[in-house]
Amino acid sequence: MEQSNNRRGQRNDKPEDNIGNGQKFSGEALDIASRFQKLQDSVISYKKKNETLEKEKGELINKLHELSVKNDQLQTSCNELTTRFDSEKRRWQQRANDSDLEIQALKKKLIELKDEASRYQSALGEATNVRFGDDDSNNQVQLLKAIIEMQNLLIDFTTVKGKDITIDEKAVSELLANYKCKTKGKPVISAALQRSTFELLVNYTTKYLTRRPPQPRQSYQPSNQQQFQQQYQQPQQAQQAQQAQQSYNQRSPTNQLPIDDAYLESEITIHMISLCNLINKLGENRNGTDEITRVTPVKVRQQVYAVLGSRGFCKDNHPIIEKLANYILNNIENYRKISDEKQLEFQYKAIEVVKKFTHLYFRLNAQEPVPNYSRYFEAGNPLQNNVMDGSWDDDNMDNLEVEICSFPLIYIQGKNNSKKILSKAIVLPREKEQC
Secondary structure, eight states, X not given: OHHHHHHHHHHTSOHHHHHHHHHHHHHHHHHHHHHHHHHHHHHHHHXXXXXXXXXXXXXXXXXXXXXXXXXXXHHHHHHHHHHHHHHHHHHHHHHHHHHHHHHHHHHHHHHHHHHHHHHHHHHHHHHHOOSOOTTOTTSHHHHHHHHHHHHHHHHXXXXXXXXXXEEOHHHHHHHHHHTTOOOOOHHHHHHHHHHHHHHHHHHHHHHHHHSOOSSOOOBOOOTTHHHHHHTOOSHHHHHHHHHHHHHHHHHOTTSBOOOOGGGHHHXXXXXHHHHHXXXXXXXXXXXXOOSHHHXXXXXXXXHHHHHHHHHTTOSTTOHHHHHHHHHHHHHHHTTEEEOHHHHHHHHHHHHHHHHHHHHHHHHHHTSSSXXXXXXXXXXXXXXXXXXXXXXXXXXXXXXXXXXXXXXXXXXXXOGXXXXXXXXXEEEEEEEOOOO
């Protein structure tokens, strides 16, 4: 109603006002129409966008569903993997624990093996070490003491001084001539007797220890040989049995007659030399790189001679000792005569000399390498302080030479022709002849 009244009122307006109002409404209508058109365009545009968004929304919903399905699958797989991982983790953890225990056991075993290897290495070192210890009676310090004792015993045994001793001038002259001596004083005679005695001791002892006794030793038949053969009734079988028994007798070292006690040291030495030769032959003819094979013959020789040096001939009235003592006594008596009152005394001295020499002989041959103890300087050789020992003035050495060498130079031949002197040669000097 109010709008109607307004319309009436508007009709009552003046005409010129209506014209202006009409124009005004027309402009507003156009503006509204334009705006309406724009709104319609916007609505259409938004509808299209909405449709696009709805489409995209649908696609996204589908993708979301797919992703949700995949997520469920992945979650299931993840759970399975987690379960498997936990299971594997527990299994590997158990294995790790078992490995730790095994490692501890192996470490303990390794320590035990190292200790065992150390013991073996120590034993091998001892087995391959050819040097004697400081407390061993065969070391070179003790050997030198034994050499000096031997020299002193020889000097005492070969003395030509005293009213109880008579010199055979003719025999002595021949002896001194053999050594090319030019003087005949008692010191020279005694020195010649020392050398002669020592040479006899070396030659006789070497011959005794390295040669079998002259009487052959026959193999004996075992007590059960007849029983061994009787069990074969057929001739061919009996012959085979006899051949087998003969072969056994040849192979078995126990089927020998008991060794003569007088030749016990000799048998030991001969078997030792044979064993060392066989081991050396084994090392030459069989392949291998071990050190023990090379050193075994040396160790065998050292140990055998060390044993003989301790116990060899250590028996009262040993026949070889008595025989050798009589041998050197008879040799000395060719050059000097001793009164009956002194005979027993010198017999004891001879036995002492022989015992001391045999022990020295064994100790010398126990060294590695074996020393040379047969080097005598001949008469006329120049004096040399580095290898000779005696009484002379160093300032007058150029006018002196060797008269006689009573005791040999004992040395070890080294590499490059070098020598390690164990004991200098004992010599007596004489004046050189003036030209």
